Amino acid sequence: MSTAEAADLPLQKAAPIEYVRVCGAYGAGFFYIPGTDTCLRISGRARFEAGTIPDPNRNQSQGDALQMRGLMRLSVDARTQTDYGTLRAFVRGEYASRTGTLLSSATQLRIANAFPATGQDTFSRVQNFAIVEKAFVQFAGLTAGRASSFFDFYAHDYELIGSTGGSDISATNLMAYTKVFDGGLSATLSMEDPAYRRQPVYSAAFASTTNPGGVPSLFGVPTTAPTALILTTDGGFNATSAAFLDAVQRQRTPDFVGALRYDQPWGSAQLSGAFHETNVGGFIAGSTVSSAGTPLPSANTAAALLAARGIESGSQSAYGWAVQGGVKINLPMIAPGDGFYLQGSYAEGAMLYTGYTYLTGSYASNITPVQGGAFQQFLSDGVINPLTGKLDLSTSFTIVGSFLHYWAPEWRSAFFGSYGEVAFKRGTREAFSLLNNLVGGAVPPNAYTNPAGFAVSPVLRDNGQIIAGASLIWSPVKDLDIGIEGTYIGTSVLDGRVADITRPVTVGGLPLYTTKRYDATQIRMRVQRDF
Template sequence: MGHIAKKLLSGAALLVVVAPAARAADLPVRKAVPIEYVRVCSASGAGFFYIPGTDTCLRVSGRARFEAGTIPVQNRNNSSGDLSQYRGLMRMNFDARTQTGYGTLRAFLRVEAASRTGVFMTSGTQQRIANAFPAVGQDQLGRVQNFIIAEKAFVQFAGLTAGRASSFFDFYAHDYELIASTAGSDLASTNLLAYTHKFGEGWSATLSMEDPNFRKNPFYASSFGAPATGPGQSGVNNVFNTAPSPVILGTNADGTANTVVFLDTVQRSRMPDFVGSLRYDAPWGAMQLSAAVKDVNIGGFIANSAVSTLTPVPGAAAGPVTPGTAAALLAARGLGSGAQTEYGWAVQGGLKLNMPWIAPGDGLYLQGAYGEGALLYTGFSIFTGSYASQLGPVQGAPFVHALADAVVNPLTGRIALSQSFTATASYLHYWSPEWRSAFFGSYGEVSFPRGTRDAFSLVNGIVGASAPPPGAAFAVSPILRDNYQIIAGTSLIWSPVKDLDIGIEGTYIGTGPLSGRIADQTRPVTVGGLPAYTEKRYDTTQIRMRVQRDF
């Protein structure tokens, strides 16, 4: 009996276990969600992978960089005296590509952020163009600067490029340099809409509409505020709203000015820059011919700015010229309101030669550019700085050099375009797979129409020129001096492992007037009313080292 009871209990226990399992077998089975693993997208190149759930390939890359350097400064006056420079920089790239029936649809994004300090590492150029912001502490203003910018953000599709990208005018763009010192166009970021057509074997042609605000170097314009030149001048010398440039409407018997009106020379954004390029790429290298056209414009005369220095009645003070009189005098010159537009232009040719027969990776760039009213296309001011009409070549330099796109001739009231040209050569040589050096140099000049500078001396009491020509003081004035700049340098870079660079670069910079001498502003000593110290050329050097990792 006990044996039978044990069997019955075992059977009941088995039913308790099996019955739920049998009922569960009758229910639908929920399958596990399949896991989609990241797949390599070899068709788009190394490093690309498919974004899960899409047919878009993505490559993520980046950069970390440290730099430190020095540039000597002999002058410790006028807030000068800084020697050192530092920068820490990060970059992130996102390259998304999708294959379509029209070809590859691409979106490229690049974000850069940096903290940089010291002379010539902080950048007045980038601050003037809203790409950077300064510290405001007493010991940090002008020495500490940060930025975070959308360096690239463009779409490419069926030959179209639209967004923020490098200018299609550029070619060499400092490819081999650390500091990017040599003269030559290098606009890494601008807003553009372009179409590129490929034809033949290696040939391509591009037409591009580009944002004009990144290629405007301002007019030379002397703001004024001299006493006793008449009422109605309030705010006229504010160079951010109006950059006044004088036009002589009347003269005294000795030829000096007695009636002057001031034109507003702040350039407005009226039309895009038009850029065209023809390029050829081959195993031996590449070559490119570029051209650009841009407008150079000024507004009308500034209200209430016309003044007369002539005393019509003995003992009476000089006063303003009525708007009607000023308009009539302008009309007599054929100027109407004074608003004008001229068209600047530039051309550039570049050649790149690959030289593996010397060493694998060796290459040579040759480039030259000429322009009128287009200083930022020839790239003459790339080292000194841009978006200013006059700058010192380095901190504490004894003189400034003129960098204006144009000037209003104070005798005729007409726009006079500057002329500039640059020539650059750069050679990269691999001593071994781990060691390489670049050797580079450039020469550039900027000049202004003959007679324009002399014309400014006629308004010396208002705009600060030294004396009427051929006065000795005016001869050494920096006003609109034709000038040149020489850049030469070399580097040594060690790459012990892939994507790691440790290097150092040194450059020489020489700047001076094309003729004559300039008063030394760091030693303002006069003898008989004339400067005691003058300069023919200013020479300086810069050294910078870098540690950089790309991934």
């Protein structure tokens, strides 16, 4: 083809290239998704942790003194400006591989966040963790999806281990509306998933003989969940027959949370409250038996005996509540970045709103404070009284304070501490002691015929816990933390003594060794890069 003919052909234009543009409307790191008006920010985290906590007991899969964890986080934040304000979607996933009985948390297994290894040397002590940690939409004051509870305020913001008492539910399912007023005041009403705030109802099993750790029934820790209602044919209650109650809670009513928050240059303050239902089901069909294992004369007879005490179907609900107040004060006059938190909370039948179980472990009615602990804490939201059949709610409170100080721009420390208590309704332990092998365990079994055995049983004992610690963190470059933290944990019964389950020696049917408190220390180090 000649040059003249080629010049007459139409020219092919290259498709325009759309470069990624920076979006400055929402802060650093956002860019426009090509072809849209939506701004996107991708961020993440990589973390290594190692820690130790002494445990002299090497029985029943205990004895791990070393814990290690590798963790990754990936977050995506998408925002679009609309006529109604900013439309936001935020998602975050966390994934971890961790070992050791402390970091391989049974709490995470109980709440379905993790899955364990099954090998002889790794069973429940090597664990992988995968969770949708955040996935919510925000639009015109509405927040809907998986997000942090609006009840929370100080959520272990200054801590590495995050072990002080205080509510810290970083991931729950909710729908909330927030109204922002002039002057830094905001109010939120939130409907939240109750499953993430349930401590099991404590319910004793008839004729329990050992607890899961193999400790004799003398120490009063039952194995199974149903409550035994002990009956006689004349309507009295004693250890001759039992009707078992379904004590597993169902999803019936959402938790309702309200929060009033005030933000100013000097800091923040928040007052929050929550409503929480505790419930149990009816009697388990065919479970009404005598102590000899033979059925009562008829189901109607059992129903009549229960009705004589005002117990109808067995199913019932009790409505608990929680309140919390907190303040954060910025302290730039000491050093840039310094701050102080003070927070207190109280709950009836809603223990996870006070965060009392945060170190010991959640979603279990009784557990040792740390592996190898000398006694078990009892941590139920409620107790089925075996004489009345009524649901009695527990009470709990926590107080926490935390101070962050920058020694230099690249060096900082946190100093923190908390104290909390849980208490059960008076008379409930005595009611349980009337059931053979549940409290006291030895024959004769109860508080009146065996007061010595009753006195050292840990079942439903009021207990308290103090936690205190400090950290030192070095940040040689931006978004890199290298730090170490030490924590003291002191757990005690509030009145009297209990049997020491680490030394199960008995004399005349009574424990030779008793204890009032258990002290432990924990040290953990971390290397973390955020981007």
